[in-house]
Amino acid sequence: MAILEQTVAHYNHWVMIFLMISGLYIVVARGNMVKKLVGLGLFQTSVYLLYISPGKILGGTPPILGEGLGPYSNPLPHVLILTAIVVGVATLALGLALVVRINESFGTIEEDEIFAEEDDT
């Protein structure tokens, strides 16, 4: 029973941790640059979850004020993550632009092949 209780209380944290280590694994283990950026995105979304999920109150409503509503969930993490998402896509675009340039000058987006080519020249 205690295990079940812990699971219900911390399931969001555990899924968040799983997403985070998957993102970490992709970034470290995979040599493909686009795949690395996808992994970075996974890590980023897990951080969104880390911020948003403690702000929820069970039985609460979205923080838009009105008569007879409440309790409201915490609006502060929403604000922080809202801007983080848009900044995230801007930085993703920057990373993809770098990938495109790397592909143009090396002819590949695999890390190992780029290193091999660097050693040759």
Next chain:
Amino acid sequence: MRLDIVFRVAAKMFIPFILVFALYVQFHGDFGPGGGFQAGVMAGAMVIFYAIIFGLEAAQRIVPPRVVELMVPAGVAIYAGVGVASMLLGENFLNYSPFAHDPAHGQEYGILLVEAGVFVTVSGTMTVIFYTFVGRGR
């Protein structure tokens, strides 16, 4: 894709509604979910959608790249300009209270102006990024 009549007709039907919805999200952001960031992304997505269906040239005839590139700094300028304006009116930077007869209304107008700045920058940036990526491919 260019010759597919289903896509073209469907796109023609959808695009005005996407734009209206983006503006609704922009100006209704005070009362419901939404705001400058979301509306900006939607407006950018509308241009991207149009460019995917009708081709890059058609999209750039309607939304010229020069205008979009100007929008990117213009939004930041609007935002910072609101802050400077509030300073000139004798308050702190980005304190919108002196914009109207009472402070609360001033805050409301200030939020509206600032969100407009965010909208301009975000929509401009999304469109400009898409244009450069697609322009690189040809």
Next chain:
Amino acid sequence: MVLLTLMAAITVGVVRLRNLFAVVVLGGIYSFLMASVMIVLDAVDVAMTEASVGAGVSTVLMLGTLYLTKTEETRPAHTPLLPLVVAGITGIALVYGSFALPPFGVADAPIHMHVAPYYLENSLRDTLVPNVVTSVLASYRGYDTLGETAVIFTAGIAVLMLLKGRRDVKPGPKRKRVRR
């Protein structure tokens, strides 16, 4: 809870697949699931942003990059053992730490004690804006948002600098194809 499990399943797919096109499309589905989770967690503004940004714009940008590069990933040369161990140890440490966090959804967690009640009580009086997220974003924390807008502006300018203009094709050792 079901949504979170689905997200974890999609993550496994993203980790295992080697076709980048499939990975990007799975990323789009993942973003929509994330948006649904955000609605369940009462973050309607964030859900709207995630659905339009994560599933819309970033998927389009990824596909554009794949069109410019190539869609198949090569087999990795190294064994993935070391990263797996690193990720596993990190995960165990984080799970151990998660037991000290307050349980999900309780109203008296520390996060609800500090500034959030101030925003919720005074937003309507100070700014006449019922959506607290908007008023905090644009008014109480206007400096933050100015900074974020500046970051987006900088990223846009940087992408323009990197990708605009002529593609300079320079023949020489740099351009030769690599052996597979």
